[in-house]
Amino acid sequence: MVTLLGFVMMGSIIALILARRLSPIVAFATIPIIISLMAGFSATQIGEFVKSGLTSVTPTATLFIFAILYFGIMRERGLFDPLVAVLLRGTRGQPVRVTMATVLIAAVAHLDGIGAATFLLTIPALLPLYQRLNISPLVLVCLVGLSAGVMNMMPWGGPTARAAAVSGIDATELWMPLLPVQLFGLVLMLGLAFMFGRRAQHQLHHQGITVDETFVTQMSVREGGLPTSHWRYWGNLVLTLLVLTALFTGLFPLYLTFMIGLAVALVLNFPSLKDQADAVARHASDALSMALVMLAAGVLLGILAGTGMSDGMAHRLLDLLPGGAVSSLHIIVGVLGVPLQMIFSPDAYYFALMPIVRDVAQAGGVSVEAIARAMLIGENTGFSVSPVVPSVYLAIGLAGVDLRAHIRFSFLWAWGLSVILLLFAMLIGAVAA
Numbered sequence: 555m556v557t558l559l560g561f562v563m564m565g566s567i568i569a570l571i572l573a574r575r576l577s578p579i580v581a582f583a584t585i586p587i588i589i590s591l592m593a594g595f596s597a598t599q600i601g602e603f604v605k606s607g608l609t610s611v612t613p614t615a616t617l618f619i620f621a622i623l624y625f626g627i628m629r630e631r632g633l634f635d636p637l638v639a640v641l642l643r644g645t646r647g648q649p650v651r652v653t654m655a656t657v658l659i660a661a662v663a664h665l666d667g668i669g670a671a672t673f674l675l676t677i678p679a680l681l682p683l684y685q686r687l688n689i690s691p692l693v694l695v696c697l698v699g700l701s702a703g704v705m706n707m708m709p710w711g712g713p714t715a716r717a718a719a720v721s722g723i724d725a726t727e728l729w730m731p732l733l734p735v736q737l738f739g740l741v742l743m744l745g746l747a748f749m750f751g752r753r754a755q756h757q758l759h760h761q762g763i764t765v766d767e768t769f770v771t772q773m774s775v776r777e778g779g780l781p782t783s784h785w786r787y788w789g790n791l792v793l794t795l796l797v798l799t800a801l802f803t804g805l806f807p808l809y810l811t812f813m814i815g816l817a818v819a820l821v822l823n824f825p826s827l828k829d830q831a832d833a834v835a836r837h838a839s840d841a842l843s844m845a846l847v848m849l850a851a852g853v854l855l856g857i858l859a860g861t862g863m864s865d866g867m868a869h870r871l872l873d874l875l876p877g878g879a880v881s882s883l884h885i886i887v888g889v890l891g892v893p894l895q896m897i898f899s900p901d902a903y904y905f906a907l908m909p910i911v912r913d914v915a916q917a918g919g920v921s922v923e924a925i926a927r928a929m930l931i932g933e934n935t936g937f938s939v940s941p942v943v944p945s946v947y948l949a950i951g952l953a954g955v956d957l958r959a960h961i962r963f964s965f966l967w968a969w970g971l972s973v974i975l976l977l978f979a980m981l982i983g984a985v986a987a
Contacts, residue, residue: 560866561870564910568898582851583853587600589857603857617715618710623816625665630836637662657744660698664705667710696964699946699964700938707729707736709728710812715844717904717929723926732930887911893936900943904929931979939968
């Protein structure tokens with residue numbers, strides 16, 4: 555009975571989220587409680603299940619809040635603007651350099667893990683240059699989206715935060731073996747950008763088009779940003795380097811590192827209490843929206859584990875699968891990550907699908923780390939072509955392209971990149987059972 559209700563619960567959650575009948579917060583916070591009451595559990599028992607689930611996701615939710623606030627302030631204060639400006643000036647209006655710089659700019663812009671912010675920073679800045687060079691805006695959206703997808707595996711990014719919450723593994727521990735995968739992914743993206751750039755270069759030669767380099771070098775510091783001559787800019791740079799050093803060395807838990815970093819960043823950049831409060835308020839929406847979903851998902855995860863639904867569904871699926879498929883299930887799902895991303899929102903993919911894959915594959919002897927990393931690699935590069943990811947509509951709106959044309963142009967590149975990165979991760983042992 556409990557197992558059957560578990561399937562009903564997961565199916566209902568996925569269907570209602572995909573059909574946009576309920577938001578993830580509402581679905582995660584209400585349906586599991588209703589189903590567990592139907593299964594005969596008392597309010598006291600359900601409270602304990604939920605408490606356990608919330609305890610498991612709280613560190614990750616805390617990390618997400620403080621990391622997004624920190625990087626939001628750094629972006630607002632123009633920390634990354636000089637690097638972006640240098641990359642733009644270095645293109646000199648040459649298509650190959652423009653497309654390759656696009657990858658690097660998108661990678662830097664996506665350090666905060668927010669797709670909408672990345673698209674807002676990169677596409678408006680680069681689109682006039684692409685238009686001047688007669689390069690299709692589909693190329694721009696493809697390169698920005700896929701580069702952001704590679705960077706999306708950072709431990710404070712939404713996908714890794716979700717995977718950490720579901721797997722119960724610290725986000726940094728989950729991410730560290732994926733760092734070589736990200737670096738390899740950026741190399742692949744630079745190769746793809748080179749190919750697109752060479753194609754555009756040949757077209758320019760045939761059309762006889764030239765670009766004035768002064769047009770390329772025009773980039774002002776954003777409103778609210780700091781010039782590199784300002785002492786606060788250098789303070790922000792040193793602070794960010796210290797935060798990243800603490801991240802790589804494991805000096806503090808990741809959420810504590812960003813807590814301290816945010817506190818110092820607020821004092822460093824905004825002397826008055828009102829300015830500090832205003833700065834937090836400007837970025838609170840981005841920080842809280844994902845954290846609220848994650849906390850609501852704690853209800854689902856706690857009830858899945860506490861009621862025994864998760865184990866029951868896993869064993870039932872285990873009985874249905876051929877023996878050899880169980881130990882490779884995480885790889886199969888990883889390979890299908892991009893197509894699955896076309897119908898599963900990130901919340902449904904990680905909080906509804908991943909617990910089932912986790913429990914089935916674990917029963918087949920696969921480690922939870924390998925499961926989480928395989929699903930992360932498989933899904934990440936496809937977020938920019940998914941019609942169920944809201945920021946995709948921002949990207950295509952900024953670039954002035956049609957969703958169908960964007961998916962037709964970028965889908966196979968995204969899926970191919972995803973599969974190659976998964977194979978590379980298997981080769982280096984990052985997703986070994």
